[in-house]
Amino acid sequence: MASVATVLPFVIALALTGCVSGFLAGLLGVGGGIVVVPVLYIVLAxxxxxxxxxxxxxxxxxLATIIPTSFQSIxxxxxxxxxxxxxxxxxxxFVALGVMLGIAIANxxxxxxxxxxxGVVALLVAAHMLLTPEEAHLAAKLPGRALQSVLATLIGTISTLMGIGGGTLTVPTLSLCNYPVRRAVGTASVIGLIIALPGALGFVLNGWGEPDLPPFSLGYVNGAGFILIAATSMLFAPLGARTAHTIDPKWLRRLFGxxxxxxxxxxxxxAFLG
Structure with a gap:
């Protein structure tokens, strides 16, 4: 049985993770997953x-924390x-198929x-944000359905392995095909839910019975982390969004990159040095 001295710092750290990730998500206009994962690496270590x-x-x-925020965003x-x-x-x-592939690979x-x-995908997205003009397009319209199915499957697979929702990969992909940005963001909110629901369940099952998990864990999903991060990120995201309105969007894009x-x-x- 975990002691109060062990559990209390863990709970406080998770709540602070939600505060930081929520503020940055609101400030930078991205899904919380791209912020939650690296912060959790630091906190858990x-x-x-x-x-x-x-x-x-x-x-x-x-992935679990994305579920309630996705409903709100949708x-x-x-x-x-x-x-x-x-x-x-x-x-x-096809996104759902990609999620299943991601769960299998992670297992x-x-x-x-x-x-x-x-690390690799974050580097590619950072390069896109820092080096590609906001109005740049690779194609005048979306490709044929065969290629779209491949893109959707890859987005589902990679997002599941990264623990992120739909926005980080879906919005740049659609935008590069001359798709309206606002519509891309709205559609990505649904894709985020398609990724997060089965993805989180898959990580629960993959980690079920694993020894040495931290307190309040259901497989590889930490219940305390889910509740505290989701709750505090929802509180701090509006503060980040209000702050964003005081900063030039061009600088926000560079800050995100x-x-x-x-x-x-x-x-x-x-990954390479341990």
Whole structure:
């Protein structure tokens, strides 16, 4: 049975994780997962959680925290007509297929695979944010359905391995195909839920019965982390959003790219150097 001296710092650290991730998510306009995962790496390491388990717990818990925020985001975007139902009918099943592939890969792969995946993809997204003009497009319109199905499957797989929702990969992908940004963000909120629900459940099952998990864990999803991070991030996200309105959007984009670049460097160093 864990002592109060062990549990209390853990609870406080998780609540602070939600505060930081919520503020940064609101400030930078991104899904919380891209912030929650690296912060959880740091927090779990500081709390002396088994290093081999940290990648799985960080990713699984992050996916769980995306679920309530996705519902909140979907409701807001649907009210503004920013969700593309036709696109979701085609993309949804392939995103779900990608999630299943991600869960299967995570079940057989070492934790370094999850860390390396996060580091590499975060580096690519950071490069896109820092080096690509906001109005740049690779194509005049979305590709044919065959290629769309491949893109949707990859988004589901990679997002599951990273512990992120739909926005980080879906919005840049759609935007590069000359898709309206606001509609991309609204549609990505639904894709985030398609990723997070089965993804979190998969990490619960993958980690069920695993010894040496931190307190309040259901498999690789930490229950305390889910509740505290979700609650505090929802409280602090509006503060970050209000702060964002005082900063030039161009600098916000650069700030996000810089944040992801630094996060990527930390993850890649962890994957290669331990």
């Amino acid at each position: 500081a709390l002396n959680v088994d290093a081999d388990l940290i990648p799985y717990i960080a990713v699984g818990t992050s 409701r807001a975007h649907r009210a503004r007509g920013a969700v593309d139902g036709a696109l979701l009918k085609w993309w949804g099943p 057989i792969a070492d934790g370094e695979v999850l860390t390396l995946t996060f 810089l944040f992801l670049g630094l996060t990527s460097a930390k993850m890649l160093a962890t």
